[in-house]
Amino acid sequence: MFDARDYELLAHVQLGLPLCPRPYEAVGTELNMSEQEVLERLNRLKQQGLIKRLGVIVKHHRLGYRANAMIVWNVPEQLIKALGQRISQFSFVTLCYQRPKQPEWPYNLYCMIHGKDRQTVLAQLEQLNADCGIEHLESTVLFSLRCFKQRGALYQPIDKPILAHGCY
């Protein structure tokens, strides 16, 4: 489905397209690939879902979205998919994941809300809980405090580059 050249290309463009009139040509020059090949590969990777979106990646915090809450629920297994799909529809939800429960961590459904302040986020969460009818589920809200590291260097062994997913 994708080859070593695709990996190389993704590893490269993941750092950001150059801000010059012909960015794909510039990327191609670095990788010894024609501009047309760069465009064809990126188009295909996007169709294949390996590129989820391509565009301007904003920094929420810098733009005034200072309250970042991770909300976790303990959801019965049979409801989790429908509920996850429902939650991901809310415009203020920026991520929605299922992760396994652990002995000391009873939660299995996660979502993120980025808002301008805590009050707004908590009001949005209340609306979400009410609309989905899940106020009774065991849950907790974890607001972020300090950010120690947002994005690191890419981990890239020589034979198999690994790509970080983007920052939110």
Place this chain on the structure above:
Amino acid sequence: MLNPLPSHPLTYEQPLSNALQITPLHTRLLNDFQRDFPLSPRPYLEIAEHLGVSEEAVLSALSDLSEHDYISRVGPIIPPNQLGVSTLVAMAIPPEQLQRVADQISARPEVNHNYEREHRFNLWFVLIASDAVHLQQVLDSIDEETGYQTLSLPLVDEFFIDLGFNLDLPHV
């Protein structure tokens, strides 16, 4: 949006002494081009024509936004676990140890998005590795180095279709 921020030495804010004056062009670029960036030889020209400005103006505005840290880049978002394996890790660290442990963890190239959160599990980060064996090695090595247990919470399913983020920015 451009009010001075509460100063906290450990957040990722930049000093605002050289704050960028946000123009309508900046706003449009921030809000309207988070997805479907043109895959054509002159993408910035295409955007410029759409917005009725010059290609140079688009390039210079994006460069301003990047320099002032409003955007991290123009590029792709790649879903987790497509190229390598990742997991979300939680740790419960005594508050007085948190900075030291967080710094040890941030120093590792496999670590992204390392945050303090309000909970007994107060340290949360994403680990990305080449394969499951490597991932487990990093987890074990963190346990050993820090003296605290990692709680690994790998992705089971992802529901969100990422279409970017509506910033609700004032059109100035």
